[in-house]
Amino acid sequence: MTAQQVAFWALAVVSVAAGVAVFTVDSMARATLALLVSLVCVGLILLLTGLTYLGVLVILMMVMEMMVMAVFMVMYMMNPGGLMPMKMVHNNGGAMAVAAGVFVLLAGGAFLVPWPVRRGGLPADPTRALGVAVMGPKMLVMMVVGVAILATMVATVVLAVHRGRGDRPGDPEAEP
Amino acid sequence: MPETPPMTPPMTPPMTPPWTPFALFGALAVLAWGAAALDAALAGGRWPGIVTGPLRGAARELVRQRRRTVMPDVPLVRAGVCALPAAAVLAAVVLPLGERPVADLSVGVVWFNAMEVCVWWALWLTGWGVNSLHPLIGGYRFVAQGLAYELPHMFALITAALGAGSLRVSEIAAAQRGLWFAVWMPVAFAVYLVSAVAMAFWGPMDRPVGSDIAGGVRAELSGPDRLVFEAGRYLLLAVAAAAAVPLFLGGGVGPALPPWLWTALKTVAVLAVLVWARHRLPGVRMDRFTRVSWLVLIPVSLLQLLVVGVVVL
Numbered sequence: 001m002t003a004q005q006v007a008f009w010a011l012a013v014v015s016v017a018a019g020v021a022v023f024t025v026d027s028m029a030r031a032t033l034a035l036l037v038s039l040v041c042v043g044l045i046l047l048l049t050g051l052t053y054l055g056v057l058v059i060l061m062m063v064m065e066m067m068v069m070a071v072f073m074v075m076y077m078m079n080p081g082g083l084m085p086m087k088m089v090h091n092n093g094g095a096m097a098v099a100a101g102v103f104v105l106l107a108g109g110a111f112l113v114p115w116p117v118r119r120g121g122l123p124a125d126p127t128r129a130l131g132v133a134v135m136g137p138k139m140l141v142m143m144v145v146g147v148a149i150l151a152t153m154v155a156t157v158v159l160a161v162h163r164g165r166g167d168r169p170g171d172p173e174a175e176p
Numbered sequence: 177m178p179e180t181p182p183m184t185p186p187m188t189p190p191m192t193p194p195w196t197p198f199a200l201f202g203a204l205a206v207l208a209w210g211a212a213a214l215d216a217a218l219a220g221g222r223w224p225g226i227v228t229g230p231l232r233g234a235a236r237e238l239v240r241q242r243r244r245t246v247m248p249d250v251p252l253v254r255a256g257v258c259a260l261p262a263a264a265v266l267a268a269v270v271l272p273l274g275e276r277p278v279a280d281l282s283v284g285v286v287w288f289n290a291m292e293v294c295v296w297w298a299l300w301l302t303g304w305g306v307n308s309l310h311p312l313i314g315g316y317r318f319v320a321q322g323l324a325y326e327l328p329h330m331f332a333l334i335t336a337a338l339g340a341g342s343l344r345v346s347e348i349a350a351a352q353r354g355l356w357f358a359v360w361m362p363v364a365f366a367v368y369l370v371s372a373v374a375m376a377f378w379g380p381m382d383r384p385v386g387s388d389i390a391g392g393v394r395a396e397l398s399g400p401d402r403l404v405f406e407a408g409r410y411l412l413l414a415v416a417a418a419a420a421v422p423l424f425l426g427g428g429v430g431p432a433l434p435p436w437l438w439t440a441l442k443t444v445a446v447l448a449v450l451v452w453a454r455h456r457l458p459g460v461r462m463d464r465f466t467r468v469s470w471l472v473l474i475p476v477s478l479l480q481l482l483v484v485g486v487v488v489l
Contacts, residue, residue: 060290
C-alpha cells in the first residue's frame with residue numbers, strides 16, 4: 001500500500017467514526033465538533049486526490065459553517081445550557097430504516113456504476129478541469145444563479161429585519 | 177480541454193531543506209516572546225524584567241494547579257486550548273522564511289485563512305467547555321467578531337492574490353519586486369491589518385478576553401492550560417504580523433541584506449506596530465463596530481478589489 005492509500009483509509013475510518021460519534025455523544029457542542037472532524041477528513045481526502053483548492057476550501061467553509069451551526073443548534077436546544085446530557089436520536093426505527101435504505105442505494109450505485117478508465121495524465125489544474133467537466137457550457141448560468149441566490153438571501157434579511165438588534169436609541173442611523 | 181493534458185504534478189512543490197520547520201518554530205517562538213516583552217515594556221515594565229517576565233510566567237504556570245469548575249467538558253476545553261497554538265503554527269507553514277515556506281502550497285492564501293478560522297473553534301470550545309459564565313460570553317463574542325471580520329479579511333487576502341495572479345504565497349511575494357502591494361493597494365493593506373488584529377483578538381479587538389468580563393475565554397484557565405492558551409495567543413499575533421510581509425510588504429525583497437533577514441526585520445516592525453496599537457487605541461465594542469465592518473470595510477475592500485482587478489486586466 002502506498003502512503004496515499006494509507007492516508008485515505010485512515011481519513012476514511014476517522015471520518016466515519018466521527019460521523020457515528022455525532023449520534024452517540026450527548027451534547028450539541030460535541031456533536032457539532034464531531035461533524036466538523038468528519039467533514040474536515042473529507043476535505044483532506046480531496047487533497048489526496050490532487051484537488052488542492054477544493055480540499056482547502058472544504059476545510060475553510062466547513063470550519064466556519066459548523067461554527068455557525070453550533071451557535072444555532074445550541075440556541076434551539078430545549079436545554080440551552082447544553083452541558084446536561086441530551087438524547088441525540090428520535091424515532092429510532094424509522095430513522096434506521098431510512099438510513100439503511102439510503103446507504104444501500106448509494107453503496108450499490110458505487111459498486112454497480114461502470115467506473116471510467118483514466119485517459120491521459122493528470123491535468124495541470126485538476127480543480128479547473130473538474131469545474132469544466134461538471135459545469136461545462138452552463139458555467140455562465142451557474143455563476144449568475146449563484147449571485148442571484150446571494151442577492152435573494154441579502155434581500156430577504158433586509159426585508160425581514162426592519163431594525164437590527166444592534167440598533168440603539170441615539171445611533172445616527174436608528175429611526176425614532 | 178485538450179485530449180492529453182500536459183503532465184504537471186501539482187502536489188510536488190520543490191523540496192525545502194529539512195531544517196526549515198525548526199527555523200519556523202524558533203522564529204515564531206522568538207517573535208511571540210518578543211511581542212510579550214514589548215507588551216510588558218509598553219505597560220511600564222522595566223529592564224530586564226520585561227525580557228525574563230514571559231519565561232518566569234511560563235514556569236509559574238507549568239507548576240500551578242489546574243482550576244476546577246463545576247461539570248466542565250474537559251475534552252472540549254483541552255481541544256480548544258491546544259487548537260489555538262496549533263492553528264497559528266499551521267497557518268505559518270505557508271509563509272516564506274525568506275524565499276521558500278515550509279510547505280509551498282499552491283493555494284497557500286486559502287490555507288492560511290482556513291487555519292485562521294480554526295481559532296473561532298478554539299476559543300468557542302474553551303469558553304463553552306469550562307462551564308462558566310464569563311468564558312462563555314467571551315467565546316460567543318469571538319464568534320461574532322470572527323463573522324464580522326472574516327469577509328473583509330478574505331477580500332484583503334484575495335486582493336493581494338489577484339494582484340499577483342496566484343494563491344501561492346511565495347509567488348505573491350515575488351510579484352512585489354517592483355512595487356510593494358502595500359503601496360498600490362493601501363486600502364487592502366489597512367483592511368488586512370484591522371481584520372488580522374480582530375482575528376487574533378488583540379488590542380482594541382481583545383474583548384473576547386477582555387477585562388470587562390474578567391478575562392473572558394481565559395478566565396477559568398490556570399496552569400498548563402493557561403500557558404498553552406497565552407502562548408497560542410502571542411503566536412497567532414506573530415503569525416498575523418508575519419503574513420503581512422509576503423502579502424503586502426514585498427516579502428524578502430530588499431537591498432544589501434539576505435531575504436530571510438529582510439523578512440524578519442519587516443515582521444518585527446509590523447508586530448511592534450500591532451503591540452504598540454494595543455496600548456494607544458481604546459477597546460472596541462463589537463456590536464457597534466460590526467456595523468463599521470459590514471458597511472464600511474466590506475464596500476471599500478470590494479472597491480479596492482475592483483481597482484486591482486482593472487489594473488491587472
